[in-house]
Amino acid sequence: MALDSIDRSPPPFFRQGLSALSKLVLFGFLSLLLMSADHRLGLSQPVRSVISVALAPVQWMALLPTRGSDALQAYFKGVDEARDAAHQYQTRTIAQAQRLQQAEQLLQEANKKRKAYKFVNSIK
DSSP states (O other): OOGGGSOOSOOHHHHHOSOHHHHHHHHHHHHHHHHHHHHHHOTTHHHHHHHHHHHHHHHHHHHHHHHHHHHHHHHHHHHHHHHHHHHHHHHHHHHHHHHHHHHHHHHHHHHHHHHHHHHHHHHO
16 A cells, blocks of 8 residues: 555545634634623733833834934924024114114214204304
8 A cells, every 4th residue: 555545634524624603703702701801800911011011122112213203303493493583683683783873873963963053052
């Protein structure tokens, strides 16, 4: 008897297994049972705590790019605000310098007119 001639496939009973609907009902019922047991007894809390502690460094590393991006965005926003404030300050300073120059010119003109008025009144 050669090894090629032996049929190695399992019998049809073992190949068939449960139907898809039976598996769906079984696993659905099992999941509901496990969820309700966990809710009432808190069975998975220690497991979740251990997983949370183990994954905390991974979570921290995963959030680094977002935090870096936020920090960089805040920095450039601050730079833009400082540039805008400096521009407003410069504009205000120039406007005040122009007003001061006009006020000085008006004051000098007023002084000249007073001197001229006093001179004209002293002649009369």
